[in-house]
Amino acid sequence: MNSVPTHIERIRADFPILKLQVSGKPLVYLDNAASSQMPQPVIDRIVRYQSAEHANIHRAVHYLSELATREYEAARIKVQHFLNAKESREIIFTRGTTEAINLVMHGYGRALIGHGDEIIISALEHHANIVPWQMLAQEKGAVLRVIPMNDAGELLIDEFEALFNAKTKFLALTHVSNALGTVNPVKEMTAFAHKYGVPVLLDGAQAAPHQSLDMQDMDCDFYAFSGHKLCGPTGIGVLYGKAKMLEKMQPFMGGGDMILSVTFEKTEYNVIPYKFEAGTPPIMAAIALGAAIDYLNGIGIAHIEAYEKTLLDYATEKVAALNGVRILGTAKKKAAVLSFEIKGVHPHDVGTILNAEGIAIRTGHHCAQPVMKRLNVPATARASFAFYNTKDEIDKLVDGIRKVQEMFS
Amino acid sequence: MSDMRQLYQEVILDHNRKPRNYGAILGANRHAEGHNPLCGDHLKLSMNVQGDKIETIAFEGDSCAICKASASMMTGAVKGKSVSDADMLVEEFRGMATGTLDPEHQETHLGKLKVFSGVKDLPSRVKCAILPWHTLHAALHSEFSVTTEDQADSFSGGE
Ligand SMILES: Cc1ncc(COP(=O)(O)O)c(C=O)c1O
Numbered sequence: 001m002n003s004v005p006t007h008i009e010r011i012r013a014d015f016p017i018l019k020l021q022v023s024g025k026p027l028v029y030l031d032n033a034a035s036s037q038m039p040q041p042v043i044d045r046i047v048r049y050q051s052a053e054h055a056n057i058h059r060a061v062h063y064l065s066e067l068a069t070r071e072y073e074a075a076r077i078k079v080q081h082f083l084n085a086k087e088s089r090e091i092i093f094t095r096g097t098t099e100a101i102n103l104v105m106h107g108y109g110r111a112l113i114g115h116g117d118e119i120i121i122s123a124l125e126h127h128a129n130i131v132p133w134q135m136l137a138q139e140k141g142a143v144l145r146v147i148p149m150n151d152a153g154e155l156l157i158d159e160f161e162a163l164f165n166a167k168t169k170f171l172a173l174t175h176v177s178n179a180l181g182t183v184n185p186v187k188e189m190t191a192f193a194h195k196y197g198v199p200v201l202l203d204g205a206q207a208a209p210h211q212s213l214d215m216q217d218m219d220c221d222f223y224a225f226s227g228h229k230l231c232g233p234t235g236i237g238v239l240y241g242k243a244k245m246l247e248k249m250q251p252f253m254g255g256g257d258m259i260l261s262v263t264f265e266k267t268e269y270n271v272i273p274y275k276f277e278a279g280t281p282p283i284m285a286a287i288a289l290g291a292a293i294d295y296l297n298g299i300g301i302a303h304i305e306a307y308e309k310t311l312l313d314y315a316t317e318k319v320a321a322l323n324g325v326r327i328l329g330t331a332k333k334k335a336a337v338l339s340f341e342i343k344g345v346h347p348h349d350v351g352t353i354l355n356a357e358g359i360a361i362r363t364g365h366h367c368a369q370p371v372m373k374r375l376n377v378p379a380t381a382r383a384s385f386a387f388y389n390t391k392d393e394i395d396k397l398v399d400g401i402r403k404v405q406e407m408f409s
Numbered sequence: 410m411s412d413m414r415q416l417y418q419e420v421i422l423d424h425n426r427k428p429r430n431y432g433a434i435l436g437a438n439r440h441a442e443g444h445n446p447l448c449g450d451h452l453k454l455s456m457n458v459q460g461d462k463i464e465t466i467a468f469e470g471d472s473c474a475i476c477k478a479s480a481s482m483m484t485g486a487v488k489g490k491s492v493s494d495a496d497m498l499v500e501e502f503r504g505m506a507t508g509t510l511d512p513e514h515q516e517t518h519l520g521k522l523k524v525f526s527g528v529k530d531l532p533s534r535v536k537c538a539i540l541p542w543h544t545l546h547a548a549l550h551s552e553f554s555v556t557t558e559d560q561a562d563s564f565s566g567g568e
Contacts, residue, residue, distance in 0.1 A: 346474060346477075348450075356412070356413045378451070379449040407417055
């Protein structure tokens with residue numbers, strides 16, 4: 001007789017891809033920080049939209065266009081609630097975190113940051129939250145200041161506070177580090193920046209999938225995340241911005257939908273959020289993101305957070321117990337990421353050998369080369385967890401690490 | 410490829426542990442650097458070429474086992490050879506690693522270098538094996554730095 005499936009078994013059954021065999025072994029997917037997998041209800045939502053609901057939005061009076069528009073706007077409201085934003089017009093759909101940050105750089109930065117002004121970022125940033133600000137600094141003659149971190153991968157708060165002065169015009173900070181898993185005290189840091197009247201953008205790409213978020217409580221001015229790390233599809237992301245900030249910004253791209261009226265002399269821009277959504281948006285992807293949020297709410301964000309903590313604690317304990325393995329990133333507050341180094345073995349070789357065991361991890365610099373440089377490593381191996389991973393999978397990772405060590409001994 | 414021993418053969422592991430011709434040549438007349446942005450491999454090659462002959466060659470850098478062993482065995486294979494012989498090996502190695510040349514059934518000069526034939530089944534690792542050879546090509550034909558991103562067989566990843 002079959003036993004009743006456990007909670008985690010039921011969750012795993014929602015993800016068709018988890019049934020895959022890789023290299024003849026059951027897939028152990030531990031690369032969730034790069035991109036998460038999609039559950040059946042989200043896949044079904046995509047199929048339903050494309051089979052029975054698709055048309056262009058905001059344009060026509062026919063049935064399908066009205067339906068697609070309604071579903072697209074319903075997804076915006078789901079995101080609003082997910083973030084506990086005050087208003088749905090504070091939610092802008094973008095292609096992902098990268099585009100969201102670039103939107104703020106262009107729309108806010110190019111209009112309101114000038115020569116000699118200072119932009120603060122941190123030592124933990126992903127390239128997506130470094131390069132746009134560097135481009136802006138170069139264009140405007142502004143200066144980039146970097147909050148340093150300690151060996152554990154925690155930002156130095158005293159040094160952060162010391163960076164502020166009358167020239168400080170912007171703070172762009174990651175909520176959770178993708179390379180090390182550090183959770184930054186963003187609420188406190190935001191409050192400090194606001195004392196200087198400095199607006200704050202938080203890169204939430206690695207936070208949104210793992211914890212509940214409350215924009216009104218965090219009080220940040222901008223928050224960015226990607227759908228594909230949140231059980232949704234690629235090609236969709238979100239920029240949250242306080243209405244009063246968005247209203248004073250310049251549009252990012254010009255085109256259809258972002259205008260009220262166009263003559264060859266002058267264009268009157270649409271209201272927010274549409275001012276920032278030029279052209280036909282990824283309608284299907286936005287609706288699927290809404291379905292992904294429904295799915296995560298169904299599991300319970302609090303459950304996800306608590307369960308992933310047990311996974312991370314278990315993995316940390318098991319991996320730390322191995323001889324010749326060093327964990328990189330030992331911040332007191334961490335989320336779902338375990339970066340490590342096996343003595344004498346390059347991470348890329350670790351990744352290849354684990355792949356032969358069916359285990360998917362990320363190896364490399366994780367688009368965070370300054371983090372690698374600070375820790376004096378060329379690259380790391382990184383296992384990153386989701387609520388559908390299990391302790392059994394972590395045991396397989398640990399066995400895999402032992403195999404790597406045997407091979408290279 | 411699921412049997413990792415086919416890729417990580419003892420020869421490769423040995424060259425990784427004890428790379429030959431490791432370091433920099435003082436007063437070298439040819440240099441090049443190679444990068445593989447995907448995994449952070451970084452290689453510096455220095456050589457002395459007299460007339461048409463590679464008199465000495467050495468490499469240094471931070472890289473994975475496949476890249477380091479490939480560089481180590483490459484230096485052994487081309488030292489004392491003519492520039493045109495080295496060019497031919499570059500072509501053959503590239504062919505083997507990308508799967509356009511089958512050293513088991515086609516005549517080649519690869520010899521021991523055939524241990525790298527397994528990488529052709531691992532697209533993400535092809536670049537690691539080829540990087541030293543691209544760098545050699547650059548040093549011989551005086552381009553200063555190469556990155557695997559410029560190559561047609563490029564295989565890149567972001568996040
Ligand atoms: C912290 C962080 N920021 C930004 C990004 C970029 O996200 P996307 O590639 O979806 O735009 C990532 C993706 O890995 C990330 O981890």
